[in-house]
Structures are given as C-alpha cells and as structure tokens.
Amino acid sequence: MSSTTAWMVVGATSALCFSIKLFGYYVPERWLAHPRLQRVNALIPISLLSALVVAEGLVSKTSVVIDHRAAGVAVALGLLFAKAPFPVVVVGAAGASALVYHLH
Amino acid sequence: MTDERRQTVRDALSVAVTVGTYGVAFGAAGVAAGFSVLQTCLFSLLTFTGASQFAAVGVMAAGGGAASAIATASLLGTRNALYGLQMAPLLRAQGLKRVAAAQITIDESTGVALAQSRRGVHAMRLGFWITGGGTFLFWNLFTLFGALGAKALGNPASWGLDAAVPAAFLGLLWPRLTTTFLRVVAITSMAFALVVTTWLPAGLPIIASVVVAIALGWGER
Numbered sequence: 203m204s205s206t207t208a209w210m211v212v213g214a215t216s217a218l219c220f221s222i223k224l225f226g227y228y229v230p231e232r233w234l235a236h237p238r239l240q241r242v243n244a245l246i247p248i249s250l251l252s253a254l255v256v257a258e259g260l261v262s263k264t265s266v267v268i269d270h271r272a273a274g275v276a277v278a279l280g281l282l283f284a285k286a287p288f289p290v291v292v293v294g295a296a297g298a299s300a301l302v303y304h305l306h
Numbered sequence: 307m308t309d310e311r312r313q314t315v316r317d318a319l320s321v322a323v324t325v326g327t328y329g330v331a332f333g334a335a336g337v338a339a340g341f342s343v344l345q346t347c348l349f350s351l352l353t354f355t356g357a358s359q360f361a362a363v364g365v366m367a368a369g370g371g372a373a374s375a376i377a378t379a380s381l382l383g384t385r386n387a388l389y390g391l392q393m394a395p396l397l398r399a400q401g402l403k404r405v406a407a408a409q410i411t412i413d414e415s416t417g418v419a420l421a422q423s424r425r426g427v428h429a430m431r432l433g434f435w436i437t438g439g440g441t442f443l444f445w446n447l448f449t450l451f452g453a454l455g456a457k458a459l460g461n462p463a464s465w466g467l468d469a470a471v472p473a474a475f476l477g478l479l480w481p482r483l484t485t486t487f488l489r490v491v492a493i494t495s496m497a498f499a500l501v502v503t504t505w506l507p508a509g510l511p512i513i514a515s516v517v518v519a520i521a522l523g524w525g526e527r
Contacts, residue, residue, distance in 0.1 A: 203339075203340045203341075203366055205342075207366075207372050208340065208341050208342070208345055208366075209345065210372050210376075211362055211366060211372050211375050211376060212341070212345045212348050212349055212352075212353075212362075214372075214376045215349070215353050215358065215359075215362045215375070215376050215379045215380070216348070216349070216352035216353045218376065218379070218380040218383070219353045219354075219355055219358050219379065219380060219383040219386070220352065220353075220408070220409060222380065222383045222384055222386055222387050223355075223383070223386045223387065223389075223390055223408040223409060223411045224390070224404075224405070224408040225387050225390070226386060226387035226388060226389060226390020226391045226393075226394065226408070226411065227390045227391075227393075227394045227399075227404055227407070227408050227411075229387070229391065231391060234387065234388060234391055237526075238523070238524065240388070241523040241524075241526075242519055242520050242523035242524065243384060243385060243388060243523075244385075244523070245488075245491050245518075245519035245522060245523040246381055246382070246384060246385070246516060246519045247357060247382055247385060247482065248479065248482055248483070248488055248491050248492050248495065248519065249491060249492075249495040249515045249516055249518045249519040250357075250361065250378060250381060250382050250495075250512060250513070250515060250516065250519075251357065251382075251475050251476075251478055251479040251482075251492075252479060252491075252492040252493075252495035252496045252499065252515065253495050253496065253498070253499035253511060253512045253514075253515035254360070254361060254364050254378075254472070254475040254512055255472045255475045255476050255479065255496065256472075256496050256499040256500055256503075256511075257364070257365075257368050257499060257503070257509075257511060257512050258364050258367065258368060258468075258471045258472035258475060259469065259472030259473075259476075260472075260500065261368065261500075261503050261508075261511075263369055263508050264503060264504060264505075264506070264507065264508055265503070265504060266500060266503055266504070270463065270466075270468075270469065271468055271469040271472060273469070274466055274468075274469025274470070274472070274473055275469060275472050275473060275476065277473075278469075278472070278473035278476050278477065279476065282476065282477065282480045288328055288474075288477045289327065289328065289331075291473055291474075291476070291477045292328075292331050292470050292473050292474050292477060293470075294473075295466065295469045295470055295472075295473030296465060296466030296467060296469055296470040296473070297466055298466070298469070299463075299466035299468065299469030299470075300463075300464060300465050300466035300469075301466075303463050303464060303466065304464070
C-alpha cells in the first residue's frame with residue numbers, strides 16, 4: 203500500500219463516515235422510516251462483519267487458505283461460546299495463531 | 307446529584323472505559339495492515355466508528371483496493387444515520403454541538419441513551435454525552451497505545467496480530483446474532499464470501515456480501 207493510497211483511505215473513510223452520521227441529524231424522519239430500508243440496514247452490519255471474518259481469517263489474496271489465522275479464529279469462536287469478554291477473545295486468538303505460526 | 311443520575315453516569319462510564327480499551331486492538335490492526343501510527347490515530351479521531359475502522363484497514367490488509375475499503379467502511383457506518391435520526395429530537399443540539407453529537411453517535415452512545423428511557427429525557431441526554439465523549443477519549447488513547455505497541459513488535463504474524471483482526475470482527479458480530487434468523491444471515495454471508503472469493507478481486511467479496519443482506523431483508527418475515 204502506497205502512502206498516497208493510505209492517506210486517501212483515511213481521508214475518504216473519515217469524511218464519508220462523518221457525513222453519514224451528520225445526515226441522520228438533518229434528514230426528515232420519513233425518508234429513513236421505510237420498513238424495507240430498515241430491515242436491510244439492520245442486516246448490513248451482520249453480512250459485512252461475517253464476510254470480513256472469512257476474508258481476514260480464511261483467505262489469502264483470492265484463494266481460501268487454512269493457516270495459523272484459522273487456528274486463531276477457531277479459538278475466538280470457542281471463547282465466544284464460553285461467553286468470554288471481547289479483549290480475551292482477541293488476545294486468545296492472537297496467542298493461538300502466533301503459537302501455530304511458530305510451530306510451523 | 308441524585309442516585310438515578312449517578313447510576314446513569316456509572317453505566318455510561320463503564321461502557322466508555324470497556325469499549326475504549328478495545329481501541330488497542332484497532333491500533334495494532336491499523337499498523338499491521340500497513341498504515342502509519344499517525345494515520346491509524348487519525349482513523350480513531352476522525353472516522354470514530356469501530357467496525358468501519360476495522361473494515362477499512364481489514365480490506366487493505368486483505369489486498370483489496372482503496373475504493374473497496376472506503377465503500378465497505380461507509381456501508382458499515384450507515385446504521386449511525388439511523389441512530390442520529392433517533393437522537394436528534396432527543397438532544398435538540400444546534401450548530402457546533404450538533405456536529406459534536408453527530409461525531410459521537412455510535413452503537414454505544416445510542417445504546418446507553420435509549421437504555422435510560424425510563425429515567426427520563428435528561429438521563430438519556432446525560433447517558434449519550436458521557437458514553438460518547440468517554441468512549442471517544444479512551445478509544446483514541448488506546449488506539450495510540452496499540453499502534454505504538456504493534457510498531458515496536460514488528461512482524462504482525464509472529465505475534466498473531468493477523469488473526470486478532472478476524473477475531474475482532476467475530477467479537478463485534480457475536481452480540482448482534484440475537485435470533486435464529488440473524489444467525490442464518492451470518493452463516494449465509496460467510497458461505498457467500500467463501501464461494502465468491504475465488505472469482506472476485508481481493509477485497510470485493512466483503513462488499514459483495516451486502517447482496518445477502520438485501521436478499522434476506524427484502525421481504526417481510
């Protein structure tokens with residue numbers, strides 16, 4: 203990633219995310235009140251976060267790869283089932299992944 | 307200060323401190339993805355919506371293009387507009403105060419504000435400002451710690467930082483999966499992303515998964 207690309211991502215993401223927040227304070231309520239829009243909007247974070255888990259944990263470039271990261275994600279899943287708090291989940295996943303990375 | 311007021315402040319501060327410390331994971335993820343410490347900190351100051359920030363650096367780390375990163379992060383941020391819609395009549399903030407309110411309109415500040423509804427509108431306002439302001443403070447502070455820490459550690463894979471990012475996404479996703487239908491949406495989206503990975507450019511499967519949200523959210527259920 204070039205420095206220009208990095209700055210563009212930081213700048214554009216920040217500008218758009220802030221504009222979206224401010225938009226909510228100015229838009230007439232009926233514009234966003236459509237039930238279909240609300241239903242889809244509620245599902246968007248779930249779809250994107252799910253895809254991000256896969257893309258970050260099981261994919262390298264454009265192929266599906268099971269490596270040390272998958273071990274980390276598996277441990278994270280187990281910790282979430284055990285109702286562990288967020289920091290424990292993240293640190294547990296990192297620890298498991300690092301362990302597999304070094305054993306390999 | 308009345309007992310109820312004190313309870314609202316306590317609720318707000320506990321959320322702000324807990325969520326704020328997660329900033330350390332974002333700081334580390336930003337640097338591991340190839341952003342500088344300054345750029346990573348600017349994300350937390352200016353973007354200030356956790357899932358979108360993780361998405362922007364996550365798509366870049368996955369080899370995606372800038373447009374894909376920006377679009378994915380923005381789509382994840384659209385829910386904040388709906389929060390603003392709920393908060394606007396409650397806060398009645400004008401001018402610069404409204405700009406500040408918009409910037410701290412996130413899952414946590416809206417959640418705490420709405421949870422105070424039985425304590426009245428003043429408690430809701432108090433909950434919003436303290437949760438939003440407190441989270442902003444701690445999130446930025448811990449982003450800096452995480453970014454400096456990751457820079458000092460070096461190779462991200464050696465410390466498991468490359469697995470910490472998908473784990474963070476899973477941790478953000480988990481509390482949202484409150485019904486069977488939402489779990490079906492999550493599993494379908496994961497399967498969809500896996501299937502399209504081999505024939506879409508890197509980074510695109512993430513934003514493409516929105517079609518699952520549209521398809522499953524279109525009809526009434």
